[in-house]
Amino acid sequence: MMNETVKKTELKKSCINCGAELKYKPGTTNISCEYCGHEESIEIDENGFMELELHPYLQEMGAQKHSEEISMLHCKNCGANQHVEENYKSLHCVYCSMPLVIEDAYKEEWILPGAVLPFQIAKEQSFRIFKKWVSRLWWAPNKLKKAALDPQFTKGLYLPYWTFDAQLLASYTGQRGEYYYETRRVRNAQGKMVTQRVRKTRWYPASGEVFGFVDDTLIKASNQKKGRVPHKIARWNLKLLQPFNSSFLSGFVTEKYTIPLKQGHLQSKEVARDIATRWCRQDIGGDTQRVTSMDMQLSEETFKHILLPVYVSAYRYKGKEYNFFINGENGEISGSRPYSFWKIFLAMMAVVLLIVLFVYFGGA
Numbered sequence: 001m002m003n004e005t006v007k008k009t010e011l012k013k014s015c016i017n018c019g020a021e022l023k024y025k026p027g028t029t030n031i032s033c034e035y036c037g038h039e040e041s042i043e044i045d046e047n048g049f050m051e052l053e054l055h056p057y058l059q060e061m062g063a064q065k066h067s068e069e070i071s072m073l074h075c076k077n078c079g080a081n082q083h084v085e086e087n088y089k090s091l092h093c094v095y096c097s098m099p100l101v102i103e104d105a106y107k108e109e110w111i112l113p114g115a116v117l118p119f120q121i122a123k124e125q126s127f128r129i130f131k132k133w134v135s136r137l138w139w140a141p142n143k144l145k146k147a148a149l150d151p152q153f154t155k156g157l158y159l160p161y162w163t164f165d166a167q168l169l170a171s172y173t174g175q176r177g178e179y180y181y182e183t184r185r186v187r188n189a190q191g192k193m194v195t196q197r198v199r200k201t202r203w204y205p206a207s208g209e210v211f212g213f214v215d216d217t218l219i220k221a222s223n224q225k226k227g228r229v230p231h232k233i234a235r236w237n238l239k240l241l242q243p244f245n246s247s248f249l250s251g252f253v254t255e256k257y258t259i260p261l262k263q264g265h266l267q268s269k270e271v272a273r274d275i276a277t278r279w280c281r282q283d284i285g286g287d288t289q290r291v292t293s294m295d296m297q298l299s300e301e302t303f304k305h306i307l308l309p310v311y312v313s314a315y316r317y318k319g320k321e322y323n324f325f326i327n328g329e330n331g332e333i334s335g336s337r338p339y340s341f342w343k344i345f346l347a348m349m350a351v352v353l354l355i356v357l358f359v360y361f362g363g364a
């Protein structure tokens with residue numbers, strides 16, 4: 001190749017004062033040195049996000065200008081693919097805490113992210129959120145609480161997502177339903193004749209066309225089974241997205257997409273179909289609608305590969321793996337947890353004892 005493209009990933013920056021690796025400082029657009037506090041601002045691409053034209057990427061032979069190689073570490077235990085933008089001496093899988101072997105790292109192609117939502121919550125802050133939450137876990141075993149709070153098992157992770165944009169045009173045929181009411185005399189359960197109002201629908205044929213822009217359909221690009229991020233915290237403010245720069249990844253783990261673009265695109269089409277159906281119903285109007293046929297076309301389709309932040313705490317307790325998650329943008333927390341049999345058993349015994357005492361003495 002004649003033109004030399006600058007590698008956008010794995011471009012490590014070191015501190016000019018002490019030589020340490022500069023890491024992204026959450027909530028800012030800077031990278032900073034943990035040791036001497038030196039900060040540098042991250043260069044934000046003025047051209048904005050990289051929206052890529054979809055179709056060349058769907059064909060394997062298409063010009064994949066925006067792909068390049070990154071080093072990946074594969075977890076043999078849970079299958080997660082992770083990239084670490086930092087020189088670690090020892091490393092554990094972000095999902096299942098199994099040790100990873102750095103020598104096993106291999107190069108893999110990936111479509112460069114078009115945008116990244118940088119961490120807004122600092123690591124220390126995530127520890128505080130964890131701590132507060134764990135301390136409120138009433139029925140959890142004490143050992144688990146300790147394990148959960150070990151900062152070694154908490155990592156900031158960028159999750160891969162696809163987003164799709166498209167112009168949507170749909171023509172439909174269907175029916176518009178209008179309600180009307182009839183009264184009739186019926187015998188009720190007690191055998192009396194009563195008047196009843198019954199709702200009925202009159203249907204009128206309807207057809208037409210709807211069109212509009214479908215913006216930022218978000219599709220998960222990780223098929224990670226273990227430690228899947230709970231639905232209730234998987235919401236981010238996409239207005240905070242920044243054009244991709246690998247400096248935002250420095251100090252964090254990045255998961256590579258395992259749901260291919262093609263599959264993500266098919267899922268986004270399903271979402272578009274739901275949107276189109278909703279638009280058709282609005283267009284039909286009336287009290288209720290039927291869409292009997294719809295022909296949907298998407299054009300000017302573009303996509304982005306984006307990265308979204310979470311903190312994951314992965315640890316083992318009695319041979320089982322547990323995960324806690326904190327949304328790296330808004331600090332919402334969720335996680336699975338075991339219950340302590342003895343704590344619950346003892347509490348129940350105490351309740352039983354109280355009841356016995358009450359009956360015995362209270363009744364006397």
Ligand SMILES: [Zn+2]
Pocket residue numbers: 015016017018019020033034035036037038
């Ligand atoms: Zn320094």
Ligand SMILES: [Zn+2]
Pocket residue numbers: 075076077078079080093094095096097098
């Ligand atoms: Zn793993």
